[in-house]
Amino acid sequence: MAVLQMVLLLCAGSSLAEEFFSPTVNIIAELEKLKSMNERIQKLEETLAKVLNENEALKTTVQDSQNKLESFQKENEAKKVAFSAGLLESGTGNTGPISTAKILVYKKVFSNIGGAYDSNTGVFTAPMKGAYYFRFKGHSHGGTTMAVSLLKNGQTQCSLHAWKPASNGNASNGIVLTLETGDQISTRLWQNTWVYDDPASYTSFGGFLIFPL
Structure with missing residues (x-):
């Protein structure tokens, strides 16, 4: 039996060796x-x-x-900065005459792109350095002088004026200003003068950024 097993093992090993070294x-x-x-x-x-x-x-x-x-x-x-406002939010009436000059507060806001105009104070604050255009208009009834100035940081830049018109007085003005960030623009009614407004917004204030600098 042992001899037979040895013969079988030798045959198997020989077969594997032939397969491994096969030319295929x-x-x-x-x-x-x-x-x-x-x-x-x-x-x-x-x-x-x-x-x-x-x-x-x-x-x-x-x-x-x-x-x-x-x-x-x-x-x-x-860069989108523009506003426009009328003096009276509603109703009809005169503002003035008064014994001391006062800042006009325009309550009827038509547009306020960029939010630079404050309808509580009447002041526009420049949000950036640039060239700006402003215009303002005034209307009055006869007998009393109308005079309004546009201010930059409290200093007069230009004005409108109607000297005791016989019936109605109208005036307007406009200006291009170079503003730094934070500069403030407002309009001021002169002492002993008046302006009139009604739903037609005869007295108004507006402006816009032309281009930044």
Whole structure:
């Protein structure tokens, strides 16, 4: 029995050896295939890494573009500055005559783009440095002088005037001013004068940013 087992083992080993060293199995060729496959895998890994890096760079570029767009939109919105207002919010009547000059507060706001005009104080505050245009109009009834000045930081820039008109008096004026951020514009009624207003808004004040500087 032992002899038979030994013979069988020898036969099996011989068969395996013949199969391994068979001319049909080209070990060198198979190794070359494995090497080529490894090289292709390595190239794929390098390509994938490159794509991932490019994707991250693209994300950064897109984010930068979005940030610049948002900044441009905010800057563009900040450049939109314009307002227009009538003196009386409702009703009819004269303002003045008074013994001391006073700032006119225009309550009937038609537009206030950018929110730079304050209808509680009658003062426009420049939100940015730039060239601005302002205009103001006044109306009065006969017998009493009408006079209004436009002020920049409390200093007279230009005025309108109607000296004791026989019936109705109308006047208007306008000016282009270079303002710094925070400069304030208002109109002031002279002492011992008056203005009239009604729902037609004969007495009004307005202005807008022409361009930033």
